[in-house]
Amino acid sequence: IDIFILSPQNRWAFVIENKVRSTQRAGQLLKYRNRIMELFRAQDSSYETATAIDISGIFLTLKEEWPEDIEYTSIRYEKICHFLQLYLAQEAHLLSPEVATFLAHYLEILEDLTGMSKKRSEMENLARQLYRDHKRVLDFIIEHGSGSDFALAVHRLFGENPHRGEITNIAGHNFVYSSLSKSVV
Template sequence: MPIFDIKETCVSNDNDRALLESFVVNNPDLERLEALLAEFNIFEAIGAVRQELRHSDFLAFLLDPSANHRLGDAFLKRLLKHVLIGISEPPLSAVEIDAADLEDAEVRREWQNIDILIHDPANRLVCVIENKVVSGEHSDQLRRYRRTVEQHYADLRRIFIYLTPEGNPPSDQNYFSLSYGEVAEILEAVRRSHESTLGNDVRILLRHYVTMLRRHIVADSEIIELCRKLYRQHKPALDLIYEHRPDLQSDLQELVEDLVNDAPELELDHSTKSEIRFLPRTWDQYGVLLSGEGWTPSGRILLFGFVNRADHLALHLYIGPGPQVIREAILETCQRHDSVLNGTRGSVNKKWKTIHKRPFLTTSDYEDPDFDSLTDKISSRWERFLESELPQINQIVGEVPWDELSRQLAGEEEDQR
């Protein structure tokens, strides 16, 4: 019985094609979504969409009356009034804020680990904003921050705000829950009311920030509604696209393979998405290195391999499975050069032995990754490897007593016959 039926496969392919065609042809919702997403956005370009620190930095800048955005205390006032109206027993009224001069308010970042702290002694006011874009509360944060502020500013009127994408309820009921949708509306209102006095650069910056919030953060935006509608109407096609989507690991595999192929002195060995193996072509002159078993189809014992995981990329040099006498001779030679090779301690009793390891990307590089910057980092480290490390490693490999090993293996084979 065949593994698969050709007719069934053709029908499946035809069905898949029909699903995709119905999704992309004459689809006004898709065209509208593409138009909304096609507009350039500076915050998307710099990778700030999901970075809480960048959001807190920008909001602190806009809230600071002394910053050079020409808004004065307009955003600060409108935000505080919006919050105070929603508090059942506010420490002061929205009318008081409207009449107050907040131009001397001081805005601090990360004071006592608090995301944003606004301090205005003239109006006997202090405000805490705890910002959560992706992460959630931890370690009883809200209560600890509130107690810190109550101790330091016991004689001031205090406002506590918990800012999240959807206005999630805070664990401490002393905080007012504020959503990014509300922030977007407040900023849009401030931009419209100051249209004539704002510089073009600040006006564009505000528009870009509000647009970015509505594209990616705000739950009830037009973009999100379009996405939901498209998914409901074209679920099979979108599931098919998702199943065959490119992922970062695949992109990095392709990048690394291209780097190896572009180096004429190197040759790719058998590779997968999670491990890209290669070697210098000159190593094949040592015939006994091709006597491996149980690893790659080439039978090579000594190989470089890029370990390509979801959260790191590292270059390893392996001694793979093969005749133990060869593996031990390689390790013994390499152990004399532990200033070059950083993994030569121990023995080769296990099937694989990593005798050198060089990180190319670490976990922090995968936090909101930009592929162009990852490419630059990998390419730079690859150049250093080719120019510095590889020549030294080639020299070390050349010191292994290959001729002696070849004669020894030949003698063992003769004895077996």
């Protein structure tokens, strides 16, 4: 259970199951409800039936997925983003600076996860424009740059245009250059 709120005196429990990069397992939500009912029964013998406790839940998900258990309501992170955007725009002045900052950072994370981030959209547009303007150079880097870190290290040792048979000394050992591929020298 990701978030669990319990009010024994009101015979009420609330569960939030958070799914970001995974999906629900078969029977997972029902198992949580059963565990909560067992908890109530263990605390007080007057909680004998399933109706003796009201258990509600939210199935918070990044994707379009419905909870297996009808006691849960599905809410997508997109809706949380919309709510937080409106809330922070209208009510942030009522919050302490720490809470407002926390919610703003949380909103940024959710916007990135949901693809609703304006900053991310701007970066994607900038990247597309950069690619259009410099396609030949970027294609060259992609095609020839896959082993570039390794190649840079080899060129640092043997020179910019090493020839077969060239010798370099590293830590008292002589190495003879033969050839260079993406990961072997």
